[in-house]
Amino acid sequence: MRRIWKLLPLVGLLAACNLPVRTPDTPIPPPASPTPDMPIDQPIQDARHLLEGVCFEYLVEQANRLFVIETPFQLIQFYNEVDESERCRLPVARHAFDFETGHILVGAVNVGTGCQAITDLLGLVRDDKERRIIVRVAWGVSGDCNYRLVRPFWVSLPRPPEGYTVALAFVPVSAGTPGLTPGP
Secondary structure (H helix, E strand, O other), rough: OHHHHEEEEEHHHHHHHHOOOOOOOEEOOOOOOOOOOOOOOOOOOOOOHHHHHOOHHHHHHEEEOOOOOHHHHHHHHHHHHHHHHHHOOOOOOOOOOOHHHHHEEEEEEEEEEEEEEEEEEEEEEEEEEOOEEEEEEEEEEEEEEEEEEEEEOOOEEEEOOOEEEEEEEEOOOOOOOOOOOOOO
16 A cells, blocks of 8 residues: 555656546546536537647646637647647647537646646536636645646537637636546
């Protein structure tokens, strides 16, 4: 048991290398109490696999940047931007995403210092007055470790209605909050 606890810092470092927590085919579970404003009737998928090969150095500079990618061309532009930044030693691997399913990609990168990071989907809120979809995400870092943690949150979700924008709202949580999935 002591060996496992000694390996936790190594696991934290691996998280910084962008190893996905879930496989691309594993849907993110729906929130514990779905919002009545926008029921989640279509699967929301973890899309972090699209970031495999994108290096830590690039991701850390993207902290708090909102990504909304709606077309294959925009996904190509994203990968080109990573390569043109010259932050990564090798050209980034380019992964395909099927936009014909009616889904778009939405994400951001969170950066913190600690032993463990959490990024978990809480739910979607449809604000018809402001004409936007808000993706609510739990975000937290815990522990006294001196590790810089990079935790991308990328999902595919149903394309919003015409004229709507997408926003991310990060809700601060502690890494010990029950029901949330800690990062590696």
